[in-house]
Amino acid sequence: MVQQGRQACEPTRGRSRSPPRSRAAGLIDAVSAYPGFHSVWAQDTAFPMTERDRLGLRGLLPPRVMSFEQQYERFINSYRSLENNTRGEPDSIVALAKWRILNRLHDRNETLYYRVLIDNIKDFAPIIYTPTVGLVCENYSGLFRRPRGMYFSAKDKGEMMSMIYNWPAEKVDMIVVTDGSRILGLGDLGVQGIGIPIGKLDVYVAAAGINPQKVLPIMLDVGTNNEKLLEDKLYLGLRQPRLEGEEYLAVVDEFMEAVHARWPKAVVQFEDFQMKWAFETLQRYRNRFCMFNDDVQGTAGVALAGLLGAVRAQGRPLQDFTNQKIVVAGAGSAGIGVLNMAKQAMLRMPGIHRTGEGHNQFWVLDKDGLITKDREGLDSAVARFARGHGPDEIPDLHEGASLVEVVKKVKPHVLLGLSGVGGIFNEEVLKAMKESDSPRPAVFAMSNPTTKAECTPDDVFKHVGENAIFASGSPFGNISLGNGKTGYANQANNMYLFPGIGLGALLSGARHISDGMLQAAAECLASYITDNEIRKGILFPSVSSIRHITAQVGAAVVRAAVSEDLAEGCCDVGPRELASMSELETVDYVARKMWYPVYSPLVSDK
Numbered sequence: 001m002v003q004q005g006r007q008a009c010e011p012t013r014g015r016s017r018s019p020p021r022s023r024a025a026g027l028i029d030a031v032s033a034y035p036g037f038h039s040v041w042a043q044d045t046a047f048p049m050t051e052r053d054r055l056g057l058r059g060l061l062p063p064r065v066m067s068f069e070q071q072y073e074r075f076i077n078s079y080r081s082l083e084n085n086t087r088g089e090p091d092s093i094v095a096l097a098k099w100r101i102l103n104r105l106h107d108r109n110e111t112l113y114y115r116v117l118i119d120n121i122k123d124f125a126p127i128i129y130t131p132t133v134g135l136v137c138e139n140y141s142g143l144f145r146r147p148r149g150m151y152f153s154a155k156d157k158g159e160m161m162s163m164i165y166n167w168p169a170e171k172v173d174m175i176v177v178t179d180g181s182r183i184l185g186l187g188d189l190g191v192q193g194i195g196i197p198i199g200k201l202d203v204y205v206a207a208a209g210i211n212p213q214k215v216l217p218i219m220l221d222v223g224t225n226n227e228k229l230l231e232d233k234l235y236l237g238l239r240q241p242r243l244e245g246e247e248y249l250a251v252v253d254e255f256m257e258a259v260h261a262r263w264p265k266a267v268v269q270f271e272d273f274q275m276k277w278a279f280e281t282l283q284r285y286r287n288r289f290c291m292f293n294d295d296v297q298g299t300a301g302v303a304l305a306g307l308l309g310a311v312r313a314q315g316r317p318l319q320d321f322t323n324q325k326i327v328v329a330g331a332g333s334a335g336i337g338v339l340n341m342a343k344q345a346m347l348r349m350p351g352i353h354r355t356g357e358g359h360n361q362f363w364v365l366d367k368d369g370l371i372t373k374d375r376e377g378l379d380s381a382v383a384r385f386a387r388g389h390g391p392d393e394i395p396d397l398h399e400g401a402s403l404v405e406v407v408k409k410v411k412p413h414v415l416l417g418l419s420g421v422g423g424i425f426n427e428e429v430l431k432a433m434k435e436s437d438s439p440r441p442a443v444f445a446m447s448n449p450t451t452k453a454e455c456t457p458d459d460v461f462k463h464v465g466e467n468a469i470f471a472s473g474s475p476f477g478n479i480s481l482g483n484g485k486t487g488y489a490n491q492a493n494n495m496y497l498f499p500g501i502g503l504g505a506l507l508s509g510a511r512h513i514s515d516g517m518l519q520a521a522a523e524c525l526a527s528y529i530t531d532n533e534i535r536k537g538i539l540f541p542s543v544s545s546i547r548h549i550t551a552q553v554g555a556a557v558v559r560a561a562v563s564e565d566l567a568e569g570c571c572d573v574g575p576r577e578l579a580s581m582s583e584l585e586t587v588d589y590v591a592r593k594m595w596y597p598v599y600s601p602l603v604s605d606k
């Protein structure tokens, strides 16, 4: 019997990942056959003597057997020394050094890596996720040492159905796939975008307790339009312009069919696709496969939770959401996703049926300014939110009006940025927000990574005032406002939701991921924060509680799937058992399903 980690579901026994059952010269063969193998089963100096004998490792390790705790402490000490030794160096150098040390740990001992990550998620999320993951993607070809995940390229057309069986693990539960076309706010990074699925799946392991042997990061390399990368001698991707139209869709179709054929129950998360493909693929696959688009749907839920928090912070009842004036800078996949979900939420509020679909509390800007009905060639997804003219339109703003003009005239309750452009909430814009009609003006600078944030918390508390509420996509530190007061720098990132959406979808065995499941996830996050925290300006819980939050969100998603009759169950728990669970029992069930990293005997006598 082979084990690693602790999880209620049976651990994966992959083909080449299966550890040897007797004296294992085979261990070495397997290590060379697949580079990920070693780190999955490795315990390094913690291998007990009995296992060293059985695995043929006696003499290949120093004689002293260390405990897991000692290895853990040794790593944390090295990490802290690195922090001390790099103090004063440029941020990017320090961040990459930290990423390297963590990545090396991952490559040699996955169990220790994930334990360190889970226990220190607040410290390490900014390294394995935003903002450092952005820097890693920008430099990926140069940083490359060993592969993680799978790569399907335009040249693999017709081969994907057999290629998918090259992945050595027998079972895969969670897949994050990108085509690298819009990596954070950094644009087209081609094959180098693989860093994003890797980072998102590390968050899945840490937050949702998905067994790392059952996750699969995937890059669909359909070329790149990034000239700098095409000219870079080290660039690891296809050197050709991006496929477009039917040629592009044929690649994604073939990939989705291949995944579904091998792992019909796997949840597929689409990540960082440029807007046109984000929406097109979502519509194309969402009723056929268990998939979702994190940028469109995960972000929307997190933003909605923040918007509802901003209403509560004003001391207003939630129904007052329908009267909130919201200015959104960015009409891309994330911005439009947020607007759609916020609009749906408004339409569900009591009283709104009077005005219905025509009710428009949003002012949306893109790179050409305010979007009005005068704009030519508007995409239908955006047109829904275009402002009109006439006596009902107060204030009357012209097509293409600038952000500062819009903020000055609208006096919004919330200013939300998903533009991918750093610094556009400048001093003039923030000073205009001071005149907001809200007693707690809210500014959400949600673009990533940090360099692309529309503003910083310092700017907000300085120019908008101490009553302001701030949230950003990448982490910032809180601000001391003097007199013992704190300006809270909330992190409004889809990491609060996607792990719970994925885990809930998986455990419910849902055929697809419905709007109701996504809405349940958002409402669960929104209700997580207490009134007392909200009054202080805290809209989102600490990242340190992410595993707890994810259990709650996951359970909310399971229950929604059950109530919509979409759940088919998972492992040995069927839909009837899921339906019979109370709310608390569902949370408990979801939490018990989470994998937790501990060493287990690799070889037992059975």
Ligand SMILES: NC(=O)C1=CN([C@@H]2O[C@H](COP(=O)(O)OP(=O)(O)OC[C@H]3O[C@@H](n4cnc5c(N)ncnc54)[C@H](O)[C@@H]3O)[C@@H](O)[C@H]2O)C=CC1
Pocket: 182, 183, 184, 185, 186, 274, 275, 294, 295, 299, 302, 329, 330, 331, 332, 333, 334, 335, 365, 366, 367, 368, 369, 417, 418, 419, 420, 421, 424, 446, 447, 448, 449, 452, 472, 473, 474, 492, 493, 494, 495
């Ligand atoms: N905090 C979070 O959880 C998330 C943050 N994001 C961030 O949101 C940003 C945008 O992502 P997508 O919508 O997918 O990109 P996108 O490329 O689809 O859309 C960007 C939009 O911003 C507009 N824009 C550009 N310059 C502008 C300006 N000066 N003023 C107003 N609008 C401007 C563009 O015209 C476009 O409509 C990225 O930085 C991404 O990292 C995305 C998903 C989740």
Ligand SMILES: CC(=O)C(=O)O
Pocket: 130, 183, 184, 185, 272, 294, 295, 447, 448, 473, 493, 494, 495
């Ligand atoms: C957080 C995220 O998904 C993004 O910035 O694209």
Ligand SMILES: [Mg+2]
Pocket: 184, 271, 272, 294, 295
């Ligand atoms: Mg994303």
